[in-house]
Amino acid sequence: MKGTRLTSLDGLPQTIARPGYTPHEHGAGIVHIGLGAFHKAHQAVYTDTALAIAGGDWRIIGASLRGTAAAEAMNPQNGLYTLLERDTDGTKARIIGAISHVIAASRDRSALVAALVAPSTRIVSMTVTEKAYGILRSGKLDLTHPAITHDLANPHEPVGLIGYLVLALNQRRLASTAPFTVLCCDNLPDNGLLVKAGVLEFADRMDTGLSRWISDHVTFPSTMVDRITPAATSRTTEDAFSLTGFVDQAAEETEPFSQWVIEDKFCNGRPAWDKAGAILANDVRPYEHMKLRMLNGTHSMLAYSGFLSGKATVREVMADPHLARLVERHLTAASATLHPLRGVDFARYAEALKMRFANPAIAHETYQIAMDGTQKLPQRLLIPCLETLQRQGDIAPFAFTVAAWMRYCLGRKDDGTPYALRDPREGELSACLADAGEDAALIVDALLRLPNLFPPALAASDNFRTAVTSRLSLMLERKMSAAIQAELER
Ligand code: CS2
DSSP: OOBBBBBBSOOOTTSSBBOOOGGGSSEEEEEEOOSHHHHHTHHHHHHHHHHHHHOOSOEEEESSSSHHHHHHHHHHGOOOEEEEEEETEEEEEEEOOOOEEEEETOHHHHHHHHHHHTTTTTTTOOOOOGGGOOOOTSOOOOOOOHHHHHHOTTTTOSHHHHHHHHHHHHHHHHHTTTOOOEEEEEEEETHHHHHHHHHHHHHHHHOHHHHHHHHHHHHOOOOEEEOOOOOOOOOHHHHHHHHSBBBOTOOEOOSSSSSSEOOOOOOOOOOOOGGGGEESSSOOOOOEEHHHIIIIHHHHHHHHHHHHTTTOOOHHHHHHOOOOOOOOHHHHHHHTOOOOTOOOOHHHHEEEEEHHHHHHTOOOBHHHTTHHHHHIIIIIIIHHHHHHHHTTOOOOHHHHHHHHHHHOOOOOTOOOOOOOOOOHHHHHHHHTTTTTOHHHHHHHHHTTTSSSOOOOOOHHOOHHHHHHHHHHHHHHHHHHHHHHHHHHHO
């Protein structure tokens, strides 16, 4: 695309919202690891608003552990980017100034370590996706995870998140620098506690004095994060250009809705995120369960069944009357697993979710959501399914989703077109399915036996096995579209 690159706030049309502060007058106080679309549409926006309202040296140094694309797009723009908010009544653009620059750690490890160790860094936040942590649901380190094994063997040259955190915290301890708060913003259950457990175990393997120091001084608030943010496309860049008049290689697009619930437990200060609309709470868990089970669980259900029945986007799923009914059914089943949450009506939350999913201005791909199923299913579906089973509720909605995921694991559509599973356990999935062919019982058996996936009590339940197997047989014999219809007639 030809035109002037976005590098400053000069020359932007008056109608475009921009930082309500002068970005370069504010120092950085946060390092964010995993600088992707979601961070740019969520935490960076809250920080941008908080800076405008309350000031402070709280800008963000972004970091990518693997790729270099974010640094290459953002640094020539002085960290500025356009965020498009899309809804039925049109697209609005806002320029975000909260990010100062981005470090590509794969090219410059020492720059990331220096940023993490700097006394000015008081919070290290992260969105690296579920698969990057290398922490099992039990809280134990996954000693088969490539980054964990590498970093335990080479603690001074980390490549993974936990390795970097522990190295930096150790250097701060040795230099008598106050620690930073570790703020996980991924869709993991009890995300703060989980990262704390991983960091402490890793540190303990290095030096027990270090793990004691971390345990005494570092806080790991849990968070619930929510904003539907599809991957940017060429349309995003084109629309950013037509609205702002500038070429923006780092533009992102998102929905109007946004929610952030944060456990208020910061060991070294925080921006005024509360003034920017975040909810600071004592206990995040009820919000997290609601969001993971209702929004994300339903997302996974519609992603597998939608993708395999030819629906490329969530909005197409919602326009299909059969799938829309399954969405409704799943939302109801998921909400039945929740404890009441003061001030929140789950039925209204479900209504709002249906509107958000149906947003015709957002093209959120079912294939994108289908990615990394082994990392997502437990907290979204399997635990709520087990709880439903234990209170003798109706597990049909969960069994349907598990069957659809198993069908997806075969890696080919009903017409035979192959696709990549895009799951970190892809090799293991294909290997365990190699001899199962199209036999639903064999497929279910093989997948239920995968280590560290299904809760043992669920895998051992005959009710669950039968419910999944009968649905998977139908999906294989009569194709996904017919299975969806049959599911509604059961
Ligand atoms: C989605 C989430 O891709 C997925 O797995 O369910 O990214 C979802 O869009 C966000 O959590 C919404 O906040």
